[in-house]
Amino acid sequence: MNSEHMQIGEVAARTELSLRTIRHYEETGLVIPSARSQGGFRLYTEADVARLMVIRRMKPLGFTLDEMRSLLEVTDRLDSDEEPPPGEREELLDRLRGFERAAQQRVEDLRTQLSRAQEFAATLGQRLPRSPAP
Structure with a gap:
């Protein structure tokens, strides 16, 4: 092989x-x-x-299979040995920028969810009786 x-x-x-x-x-x-x-x-x-x-890397951000396919089509075309015409290249870059914005927003949403989850866990911890230190 x-x-x-x-x-x-x-x-x-x-x-x-x-x-x-x-x-x-x-x-x-x-x-x-x-x-x-x-x-x-x-x-x-x-x-x-x-x-x-x-x-x-896209999966935990909630991108669908179709969105993954679309991004891969964009990157495949941009990475191709054959340079796309300027108009197509700009359209591909616009699509790529859209994915970047969506990813950044989803990361921020996950940070918010994580912060809320940490607050919740801390609240539960505060409800538990403290054992005396040995």
Whole structure:
């Protein structure tokens, strides 16, 4: 096997995603193994791992599969060897800016949720009787 390719188990370990999750992303077209071994095993490259890491980072922010697909289409086009025409490039960058704004807003929303959860946990802790120090 080519050393540039990894089997799904190694990819799962590197991305901290389950085999099942990686297969699901494959079924939905978010990531496609770059090759197959002679035995039919999925083979992935560093680019595939990077793509899965983008997906993994979007998931906790609540992005849908369609939103993930849309962002990946934008980044694929921007990263392509073929430079998009200036009008298309600006449209792609606008879409990318929209994703960046959405991600920043979702991070802020999560910070607010975390703060409220910490306040709640502290309130519960205050209700518990304090045991005397030994």
